[in-house]
Amino acid sequence: MATSAAALVADIIKELKVEGFATGNEFAQTEKMAAALGRAVYKHMTLLDDTSGSPASKGHR
Template sequence: MATNASALEADIIKELQAEGFATDNEFARIERLAAALGRAVYKHMTLLDDTSGSPASKGHT
């Protein structure tokens, strides 16, 4: 699991590149999309951890 939203963003970009998406030209907005997705997914995952009562939400791994 990604440790933060930035790490998740980087993973999303890497996976999109592996699928053939252009991420490096001036018109590609994939990095902005990946950033938004990374933040949303990470936020959702941390909210689930906080409410699930899992050991991760209590500071235990």
């Protein structure tokens, strides 16, 4: 898993560039889309970690 939302966003942008998506021009919305997706995925994954991790994270001690 990515170590932060920012790291995930950077990875998404890098992979979009590899696939030929325009990210640098003033009209491209690719980086905004990647940022939104990266933050959402990271948030979702960290919530899953909080609820499905060790027994201690489920309230069992």
